Amino acid sequence: MSNESEELTCHRYIDDHPDLTNEPIVMVVFAILYIHIFVLGIVGNVAVLYLTLKNRHLQSVQNIFILNLAASDVLMCLTSLPITPITNVYKTWFFASPVCKLIPLVQGASVFVSTFSLSAIALDRYNLVVRPHRHPLRSRGASVVALLLWIISALVCMPYGWYMDVVRIHGLCGEFCTERWPLPEVRKGYALMVLVMQFILPFATMAVCYYTIFARLRERTESKLKKLTERTQLLESTAGNSSPSAKNFCTERWPLPEVRKGYALMVLVMQFILPFATMAVCYYTIFARLRERTESKLKKLTERTQLLESTAGNSSPSAKNEGGPNPNPCTFEEQQRLSVLASQRRTTTILASMVLLFGFTWLPHNVYTMIIEYDEGIFHNGESDNTYIVSMIAHLISMTTNVANPILYAWLNPSFKEMLLTSIRGKVRAPTKFAAKDTVIRVAKSDTTQEKAF
Secondary structure, three states, rough: OHHHHHHHEEEOOOHOOOHHHHOOHHHHHHHHHHHHHHHHHHHHHHHHHHHEEEEEEOHHHHHHHHHHHHHHHHHHHHHHHHHHHHHHHHEEEEEEHHHHHHHHHHHHHHHHHHHHHHHHHHHHHHHHHHHOOOOOOOHHHHHHHHHHHHHHHHOOOOOHHHHEEEOOOOOOOOOOEEEEOOOHHHHHHHHHHHHHHHHHHHHHHEEEHHHHHHHHHHHHHHHHHHHHHHHHHHHHHHHHOOOOOOOOOHHHHOOOOHHHHHHHHHHHHHHHHHHHHHHHHHHHHEEEHHHHHHHHHHHHHHHHHHHHHHHHOOOOOOOOOOOOOOOOOOHHHHHHHHHHHHHHHHHHHHHHHHHHHOOOOHHHHHHHHHHHHHHHHHEEOOOEOOOHHHHHHHHHHHHOHHHHHHHHHHHHOHHHHHHHHHHHOOOOOOHHHHOOOOOOOOEEOOOOEEEEEE
């Protein structure tokens, strides 16, 4: 009876303390953004999981870590994206009491696994590029590391499940899922530990590894460009007519002009006319014979194509390809140089994107968390409370990694893209068509050149 009377006299928290998250336009905007992130994150990461688990030849060391990353991102989408914004908007806990303890534990563990997996990918790429002669990590070892990342993440986040509890506040309707730490110092210390393990250490690891990779690749690029430049200069000097002036002259001294002219005529016949005539006759005969064979093959192919088209009922005239000249002002060496520079730019862009993406997406959330722990009043401006709107903005930014991670770490891999299109079209191709690799970095090892996933 007392509970019923209390429910009749209680007030909703959002009625007594409204903020920007309760504005209809703000709710609509956040709902649209969260729905897009949820759908794209689930689709992208589930596709990565499906393709990697279905094709064993894709289960390389780095792809195992990417698989771990995709699994944690899916878990993050299922737990953080629906529940966190609802709680921030309505402030009331609508779920069961055990869920209050379980959800923060799962959310925290998925975030830790995601950041730990990003660090593992960076370390593995560092070993492949910077230390190619070291014994590489095998797929079995990578699977063990991936499992350990989940165990460590769950252990680190156990305090979330232990100190979270559902409480009722006198005068306010509903229940609230909140933290109940024994001492404020314990809560602040744990928050600082989470900041170091979840953001500072992974960010530092990725920054150092990818900068070292970039520096090593830049050295290799400069070495390639230097060799290409030297080769070009050598060819140009060989083809040029720049000869140093000499004081002595080497010249012909024939006994009679007629002897010199007769010898020159003999050289012309033996060195040019006879070889040219021989080559012309032989190659013309070869060309004629090959043309006959080509015309015969084309005739057979045309007849076969017409037969197939008539059988399929789609007899359409084949379009004529009007191929004009394809002038290419670049020399072969210049094309190689441009290719090396383009590869270097692409690698630099990817490496920088990996570090900047992690830093920019998780920095606001971690800054907000530390401010809440040490000076929550900074978000209060008179009677208005901006805590929840700032929390939602920081959380939304961090959740964009669920969409960006599969793009940056998987879909830039030509193998993943090709296999996805193949799966959509329902075609079956031989597994040897695909390699478990991403952007290729060539690593010299044991006097051979190996392609390592990057």
